[in-house]
Structure formats: structure tokens, C-alpha cells
Amino acid sequence: MKISSVKIISLLFFVLSAFYLYTAYQIQVFAFDENAPFNAKTFPIYLGYVGMFLAGLKIILPEKIKEEVDHTVLDYKKVIFLVIIMIFYGLTILRAGFFLSTSLFLLFAYYFLGERRWKLMLAFSFPFVALFVFLLHGILDIYLRDPFLKLLGIIG
Amino acid sequence: MIEGILIGLNTALSLKNILMVVMGCFFGTIIGMLPGLGPMTAIALMIPITWGFDPATGLILMAGVYYGAVFGGSTSSILINAPGVPGTVATSFDGYPMAQQGKAGKALAIAAYSSFAGGTLAAIFLLFAAPSLSKVSLAFRSPDYFALMVLGLTAVSAFSSKGQFLKAMMMVVLGLMLASVGQDTLSDIPRFVFNNMNLSDGISFVLVVMATFAMSEALTIILKGADPTRASKAISLSELGSIRLDKTETKKMLKTIPRSSVLGFLIGVLPGAGATIASFLAYGMERNYVNQEEKQKFGKGSVHGLAAPETANNAACSGAFVPLLTLGIPGSGTTAVMLGALLGFGIQPGPRLYMTNPEIFWSVIMSMYIGMVILLILNLPLIPYIARILAVPRTFLIPMILFFSVTGIYLMSFNTFDIFLMIGIAVVATGLRLYKFPMPPLILAFVLGGLMEENLRRSLLISDGSFNFLWERPLTAIILALTILIMSWQAYLNFKNK
Numbered sequence: 001m002k003i004s005s006v007k008i009i010s011l012l013f014f015v016l017s018a019f020y021l022y023t024a025y026q027i028q029v030f031a032f033d034e035n036a037p038f039n040a041k042t043f044p045i046y047l048g049y050v051g052m053f054l055a056g057l058k059i060i061l062p063e064k065i066k067e068e069v070d071h072t073v074l075d076y077k078k079v080i081f082l083v084i085i086m087i088f089y090g091l092t093i094l095r096a097g098f099f100l101s102t103s104l105f106l107l108f109a110y111y112f113l114g115e116r117r118w119k120l121m122l123a124f125s126f127p128f129v130a131l132f133v134f135l136l137h138g139i140l141d142i143y144l145r146d147p148f149l150k151l152l153g154i155i156g
Numbered sequence: 157m158i159e160g161i162l163i164g165l166n167t168a169l170s171l172k173n174i175l176m177v178v179m180g181c182f183f184g185t186i187i188g189m190l191p192g193l194g195p196m197t198a199i200a201l202m203i204p205i206t207w208g209f210d211p212a213t214g215l216i217l218m219a220g221v222y223y224g225a226v227f228g229g230s231t232s233s234i235l236i237n238a239p240g241v242p243g244t245v246a247t248s249f250d251g252y253p254m255a256q257q258g259k260a261g262k263a264l265a266i267a268a269y270s271s272f273a274g275g276t277l278a279a280i281f282l283l284f285a286a287p288s289l290s291k292v293s294l295a296f297r298s299p300d301y302f303a304l305m306v307l308g309l310t311a312v313s314a315f316s317s318k319g320q321f322l323k324a325m326m327m328v329v330l331g332l333m334l335a336s337v338g339q340d341t342l343s344d345i346p347r348f349v350f351n352n353m354n355l356s357d358g359i360s361f362v363l364v365v366m367a368t369f370a371m372s373e374a375l376t377i378i379l380k381g382a383d384p385t386r387a388s389k390a391i392s393l394s395e396l397g398s399i400r401l402d403k404t405e406t407k408k409m410l411k412t413i414p415r416s417s418v419l420g421f422l423i424g425v426l427p428g429a430g431a432t433i434a435s436f437l438a439y440g441m442e443r444n445y446v447n448q449e450e451k452q453k454f455g456k457g458s459v460h461g462l463a464a465p466e467t468a469n470n471a472a473c474s475g476a477f478v479p480l481l482t483l484g485i486p487g488s489g490t491t492a493v494m495l496g497a498l499l500g501f502g503i504q505p506g507p508r509l510y511m512t513n514p515e516i517f518w519s520v521i522m523s524m525y526i527g528m529v530i531l532l533i534l535n536l537p538l539i540p541y542i543a544r545i546l547a548v549p550r551t552f553l554i555p556m557i558l559f560f561s562v563t564g565i566y567l568m569s570f571n572t573f574d575i576f577l578m579i580g581i582a583v584v585a586t587g588l589r590l591y592k593f594p595m596p597p598l599i600l601a602f603v604l605g606g607l608m609e610e611n612l613r614r615s616l617l618i619s620d621g622s623f624n625f626l627w628e629r630p631l632t633a634i635i636l637a638l639t640i641l642i643m644s645w646q647a648y649l650n651f652k653n654k
Contacts, residue, residue: 005591006323006591009587009588009591009593010326013326013330016333017329017333020333020348023348024347027345027347028345029343029345030343030345033343036617037616037617037619037620037621038612038613038616038617038621039343040340040342040343040345040347041347042612042613042616043336043608043609043612043613044333044336044347044348047329047332047333047336050329051326051329051330051333054322054325054326054329055326057322058322058323058326061322061650064319064650069590069591073380073381074379074380074381074590075378075379075380075381076379078378078379079375079378079379079586082375082378082554082558083375083579083583086558086562086575086579087576087579089562089575090562090572090575090576090579091572093566093572093575094572098566102559102563105555105559105562106555106556106559109554109555109558109559110551110552110555113378113550113551113554113555114551115549115551115552120552124552124556132563136567142567145570
């Protein structure tokens with residue numbers, strides 16, 4: 001028997017709701033609040049039960065429309081690349097600074113998506129980000145921690 | 157009311173706010189035009205910018221973006237048969253055939269005039285409806301608010317996607333779960349933070365909106381290998397034909413606009429309905445109204461068929477502001493984003509907004525008129541130029557959306573944990589989107605989560621822990637009965653189709 005992907009997602013949601021409910025019961029409330037009609041864990045407990053009920057219904061009830069996705073036509077490779085470079089972007093934004101990490105992120109993203117017009121790619125990365133930094137730092141006076149620009153003496 | 161209108165005009169007509177409306181309409185038109193990116197993405201990308209403004213200016217900017225995005229969606233519907241937003245799908249039924257007949261300019265002009273007329277008439281309805289409803293809504297108590305929020309979430313789930321009620325309700329629960337992360341508002345007890353200090357203040361609303369809309373939409377486009385701008389290469393975006401309408405066409409529009417405006421506004425007020433349903437209903441209604449000869453033209457470039465959905469979707473946008481401004485409860489995903497932004501400003505929309513912050517209440521209504529005029533001025537002459545945005549390749553478009561999403565959230569907190577959390581939520585949302593799990597109910601639930609818990613807390617404390625509060629007051633009972641009716645109807649539809 002083949003289980004549909006929607007049912008698998010519903011099952012995961014059921015497990016998530018069960019875990020949420022368990023965690024909700026573990027919330028430490030003040031002693032005087034323990035028997036109050038409503039405390040910090042009341043609403044999450046209701047939510048946990050409702051989540052399990054809805055996911056359970058979705059699992060049990062037969063599917064009217066089969067939502068199957070043809071995975072062979074989906075471009076997972078590019079999405080994974082984008083997610084990885086976004087994570088790198090997040091990891092480097094504080095260390096390398098906003099200007100360098102953002103420019104490199106844009107440059108790599110253009111490249112991975114298939115762009116090969118280097119002049120345009122360069123124009124819409126380093127100078128574009130420089131303009132953006134100027135707008136933020138120079139005009140809107142928003143402080144940007146940027147060790148690279150600090151090293152160059154552009155940002156104090 | 158006259159005093160309020162003057163306050164509103166004074167605020168809305170300040171140079172800064174006019175600039176904001178222009179900027180909002182322009183930016184909204186551009187984003188709305190890109191298929192796959194709707195008003196919620198446009199507003200989400202704007203939120204970090206609005207933090208620097210006062211609440212009235214921020215809301216005016218977002219309202220401009222909203223209208224602009226809906227109009228932008230019509231442009232791509234007409235020119236390339238690829239609706240930018242669901243609310244403009246019906247526009248393509250007659251708009252695209254008109255464009256194929258070499259009358260793209262005319263179709264765009266009909267869309268612009270109809271949007272203007274629909275939006276303006278609806279703003280007039282809003283002008284009268286909102287203050288009256290504000291007075292009525294002062295009678296609402298915590299149990300009524302709680303019931304109303306349950307009704308809103310149920311209605312959005314029922315109408316957000318056909319036949320996906322259970323999935324939408326699961327998204328509602330997920331949104332409420334995400335909203336419960338962080339310290340409890342009353343006792344300050346940490347909940348679901350797993351000893352992570354970054355979660356003690358809860359998950360940022362902007363982060364969730366950016367992740368589930370802007371970032372996840374960009375990832376979905378890449379995943380599906382879709383190029384939102386591909387279709388534009390087949391047409392000439394600079395030669396759209398004349399935008400002048402003849403007497404017969406104007407006459408036809410004048411008949412369609414009033415009835416579609418009323419219908420659109422009323423549908424917009426209902427929680428969960430909104431522009432999409434309004435435009436389809438207006439299209440269907442218009443088809444029944446016209447004579448046999450005109451009926452034959454529907455789907456082949458009918459003026460009535462284009463004017464009706466365009467009028468109704470703009471009127472519905474104004475209508476959607478009624479529950480937001482008077483009850484503080486958004487009726488759609490887009491107005492939920494606006495509510496979230498307002499809460500971020502420290503303003504609680506609701507019946508008292510009318511009295512406590514009249515400048516916000518009235519300036520939003522007044523800016524709608526101004527926005528409509530600006531949209532007309534901006535779109536008619538500039539559309540051949542703005543339409544060229546459709547030719548921007550996705551290799552540049554997608555990285556830019558990702559850049560604005562990451563930067564937007566980074567500039568708000570300067571915390572890289574938020575970036576990673578946003579990427580995580582976006583990946584999950586992309587997977588859920590693939591299997592048609594709707595995102596607007598999640599956003600609405602996330603925004604309403606805190607308010608819902610607060611009202612349930614008050615109601616249960618008043619009734620000493622008993623759930624009698626749900627049927628003790630007639631108003632609560634009526635709202636609850638409506639909720640049960642929607643749920644029963646969905647259950648009936650589910651079993652009927654088996």
C-alpha cells in the first residue's frame with residue numbers, strides 16, 4: 001500500500017502536535033497559578049490537542065484529491081545550492097561584514113541560477129551593495145557592523 | 157465625521173505621506189506584476205522600511221503597496237495571461253483575449269479606470285461603514301472577540317483554497333503554535349524556548365511573513381523551474397496600442413462599475429473572502445446581468461467581463477479594511493500582515509482606534525482616495541514602461557528577493573540566529589506549498605495568536621473556568637453558530653464529493 005505524501009506530512013504534524021502537547025505540559029507555572037482557570041500552559045495544551053485531532057482526521061479520512069508531485073521535474077539542486085549559500089551568508093555577515101558577504105552572496109546566487117553575463121552580475125553585486133550600504137549607513141544612519149569596510153577605513 | 161475627514165486629509169496630504177503613497181503604489185505595481193509574487197510578499201518586503209516611520213505613514217505606505225500590487229497583478233493577467241495575484245485571475249478571462257486582439261492598451265485602460273472607480277466607491281462606503289461599525293463594535297466583549305477570531309480563522313481556512321479545509325486548519329494550528337513561542341505575556345513564563353535565549357522574545361512576525369511568503373515564493377519558483385517573466389518575451393511590451401476608450405465602451409463600464417463595487421466591498425468585509433472570491437462572483441454576476449449578445453462575448457474580450465472583476469477586486473481590498481480598522485481583526489492574509497505591522501508600532505486596531513488614534517484611522521481612509529488617483533495617474537501613461545519589469549530575468553529577480561528578505565530581517569535584529577530560523581521556516585513552507593498547504597491561514601493565526609489567548613484568558617477567568625461564556629451572550633452564540641455553520645458546510649462538501 002502506497003501512503004500519499006500529504007498523509008506523511010499529516011503524520012509528521014501529528015507527531016509535532018504530540019511533542020508540542022508534551023512540552024506544553026512541562027511548562028513550569030507559578031504555584032499559585034497551578035489550579036487557576038487559565039495559566040501559561042492552558043492555551044498551548046488546547047492547541048496540542050486540536051493539532052493532533054486535525055492531523056488525525058487528515059490521516060484517517062480518504063483523500064478526495066490526490067496531491068502527488070512529480071519530483072523528477074523539480075529542481076532540488078538549485079534550491080539546495082541557494083539554501084547553502086544563504087546559510088553561508090548568515091554565517092559570514094558578522095565576520096566578513098555586510099558589504100562583502102552580501103556582494104558575494106548575490107554573485108554566487110546569480111551564477112548558480114544560470115546567469116553568465118559577468119558585467120551585469122558584477123554591476124548588480126558590489127556596486128549595488130555599496131549603494132545600499134551608503135543608503136543605510138550614510139543617509140538613514142543605520143549602523144552596520146562591517147569589519148571589511150572598517151579595515152578599508154570607509155566605516156568608522 | 158467631518159472633523160475626522162479633515163484630520164485624515166491633513167495627515168494624508170502631507171508631502172511625506174503623498175510620497176509614501178506614490179512609492180507604495182509604484183513598488184506594489186512592480187511586485188504585483190510578477191507572477192507568483194503577490195501583495196503579501198510586497199508588503200512583507202516593505203515592513204522593515206516602515207519601522208522607521210510613524211504608524212500613520214507606515215500604514216499609508218502599506219495600503220499603497222496593497223492597491224498597487226492588486227493593479228500590478230491585472231497588468232500581467234492582461235499582457236501575458238499570468239495573473240500576479242489570485243485576485244486577478246478573472247481579469248485574464250477577457251483581458252488577455254483583448255490583448256491578443258491588439259487592444260492591450262485599451263484593456264489596461266479599462267482595468268485602470270475600473271480599479272480606480274471600484275476602489276474610490278469602496279473607499280466612500282468605508283468612510284461611512286467604518287465609524288458606524290466602530291461604535292457597534294464597542295459593545296464587543298472578550299468572549300465575542302474570541303469567537304470572532306475563531307470565526308475569522310475558520311472562514312479564511314474555508315475560503316483560502318477549495319477542498320483544502322483540513323490542511324488550512326492545520327496551518328492555523330501551526331501559526332498559533334509558532335505564536336506561542338516565547339515568554340507568556342502575563343506571567344513572563346518562558347514557553348517552547350528550549351533554553352535558547354534567542355527565542356525568549358518569541359518569533360518575529362516579520363520573520364515569519366518573510367519566510368513563508370517572500371523567501372518561500374522565491375524558492376518555489378526555482379524549485380518548479382518556473383520563469384515568471386518567460387511569457388513576456390513573446391509579446392512587445394512597448395507597443396500596447398491605444399488607451400482611449402470609445403463611447404460604447406465607456407457606457408458599458410458605467411453600467412458594470414456600480415454593481416461590482418457594491419458586491420466587491422461586501423465580499424471584502426466578510427472574513428476570509430477577499431479579492432479573489434469578489435472578482436469571480438462579480439464576473440459571474442455580470443454575465444447573468446448582460447443581454448444575450450454581450451454574454452456571447454464573455455471570454456473573448458468583453459468590456460463587461462474585464463471591468464467587473466477589476467472593479468470588484470479593488471473594492472474588496474477597501475472592504476477588507478473594515479474588520480481590521482473597526483474590530484482589530486483582519487479578514488485576510490494581507491490585512492493580517494498589516495495588523496502585525498501595526499502591533500509592531502504599538503498600536504492596537506479596534507473600535508477604540510477611531511477615538512484614540514483618529515489620525516491613523518482617517519488618514520488611511522483618505523490615503524485610499526489619494527492612492528486611487530495616483531494609481532490612475534501612474535499606471536495609464538507609465539504602464540508600457542513599468543511592464544518592462546516583466547522582462548527582468550529570474551536569475552536576477554530571485555537573488556534580489558532573497559537578499560531583501562535576509563537583509564530585512566538582519567537589519568531588524570542584527571542577530572544571525574534570525575536568518576537561520578527564517579531559512580528553516582522558508583524551507584518547511586516551500587515543502588508545504590508543494591502539497592497545497594495554504595500559507596495565509598498560518599499568517600493570520602500567527603498574528604491573532606496572542607490576542608486570541610488573551611481574550612480566551614479573560615473569558616475563562618470571568619466565567620471561572622467554564623466554557624459557558626461561548627453561549628451566554630447572544631452575540632457570542634451567533635458568531636459561534638456561524639463558525640459551526642462554516643465547518644458543517646465544509647464537512648458536507650467533503651462527504652458530498654466522495
